[in-house]
Amino acid sequence: MSHRKFSAPRHGHLGFLPHKRSRRHRGKVKAWPKDDPSKPVHLTAFLGYKAGMTHTVREVHRPGLKISKREEVEAVTIIETPPMVVVGVVGYIETPKGLRNFKTVFAEHISDECRRRFYKNWHKSKKKAFTKYCKKWQDEAGKRQLEKDFAAMKKYCKVIRVIMHTQMRLLPLRQKKAHIMEIQLNGGTVAEKVDWVRERLERQISVHSVFSQNEMIDVIGVTKGHGMKGVTSRWHTKKLPRKTHKGLRKVACIGAWHPARVGYSIARAGQKGYHHRTEINKKIYRIGHGIHVEDGKVVRNNASTHYDITEKTITPLGGFPHYGEVNNDFLMLKGCVVGTRKRVLTLRKSLLVHTSRRAHEAIELKFIDTTSKFGHGRFQTAQEKRAFMVSRRPSNVFSLNPWGKKN
Numbered sequence: 001m002s003h004r005k006f007s008a009p010r011h012g013h014l015g016f017l018p019h020k021r022s023r024r025h026r027g028k029v030k031a032w033p034k035d036d037p038s039k040p041v042h043l044t045a046f047l048g049y050k051a052g053m054t055h056t057v058r059e060v061h062r063p064g065l066k067i068s069k070r071e072e073v074e075a076v077t078i079i080e081t082p083p084m085v086v087v088g089v090v091g092y093i094e095t096p097k098g099l100r101n102f103k104t105v106f107a108e109h110i111s112d113e114c115r116r117r118f119y120k121n122w123h124k125s126k127k128k129a130f131t132k133y134c135k136k137w138q139d140e141a142g143k144r145q146l147e148k149d150f151a152a153m154k155k156y157c158k159v160i161r162v163i164m165h166t167q168m169r170l171l172p173l174r175q176k177k178a179h180i181m182e183i184q185l186n187g188g189t190v191a192e193k194v195d196w197v198r199e200r201l202e203r204q205i206s207v208h209s210v211f212s213q214n215e216m217i218d219v220i221g222v223t224k225g226h227g228m229k230g231v232t233s234r235w236h237t238k239k240l241p242r243k244t245h246k247g248l249r250k251v252a253c254i255g256a257w258h259p260a261r262v263g264y265s266i267a268r269a270g271q272k273g274y275h276h277r278t279e280i281n282k283k284i285y286r287i288g289h290g291i292h293v294e295d296g297k298v299v300r301n302n303a304s305t306h307y308d309i310t311e312k313t314i315t316p317l318g319g320f321p322h323y324g325e326v327n328n329d330f331l332m333l334k335g336c337v338v339g340t341r342k343r344v345l346t347l348r349k350s351l352l353v354h355t356s357r358r359a360h361e362a363i364e365l366k367f368i369d370t371t372s373k374f375g376h377g378r379f380q381t382a383q384e385k386r387a388f389m390v391s392r393r394p395s396n397v398f399s400l401n402p403w404g405k406k407n
Contacts (some may be wrong), residue, residue, distance in 0.1 A: 027220030027346035052320035062336035083204035088163030108137035172324030224273030235267035
């Protein structure tokens, strides 16, 4: 006679408690890659915006596997990464309690989209942020003080981080307030890092100077929010039998009589989604250029391959649903990432030393799908769709057959 097994693993992971709404909308970097002074000075993170997903076809090159030399269809995520602007530098000193902010220097000119971040209501404010600070760069006393600050950074600081902000005017979003972030500089000496920042104040930094093709990176962001949910949806507990009194989507036993309280590990209803998460080991399949001018011509071809030479952009027909067109530089990452479309994501260099074949495998794409994502798309480009529709159009031209009748 069969019987049910009453022992089973618990539903839901306790490693991410508490399951509550994230305090911040932008992903926070809680650990940076280890610094190596032997390498040149470089940034360790960047900000991007999730546009949507598509799929690619590529040939797998891993000798010894059955799928080697075979074509594989894989889902990829497109993250738009317009250039970021350097607006400041922060120096940290080491103390017994950890790092402490020692000096902060901002640039002379700061755009309005960056200054909006320092106000809750930009429209009603006096818009005077950094008006006094910018005068430091103009008078002699202020210039001497700035030179002292840079010299003190070189002498006492151990960690140098760059203050950078995104350019919202380049994105198809309604938001005007830029996202600002401190990004750590690794490589070289402290003096070289400070000089690196001074040369690039008020300049744009592209994603091509931070990441490279086939690199493994980490994605930090906030997941898609679902609001208040019941215990079955939130913790994926088993539904109770049909004849259960007062509902099925519940937990039958929420603990013993004593201790006379509900334990933290008991599955309960509450907030689902909008949690801060870090996903590691996301492989870069392509770092694409945005629409740019080359030799006097506008270049839009950033989704073609050596096998598919059709000139097309990474934006599918009709645009990415709920996002729009991708006109700036972009990253193509394997698989999915956290968050909804338009969500700001923090892209960080990996903390690990990768030795696997999968991490070092060279990616050569054969095909990138650009059909419409609003339905069952069948056309890769607007020209292809137009040619097909013209061929289906009934012709108004007629001819006479040998019997004098219209064909």
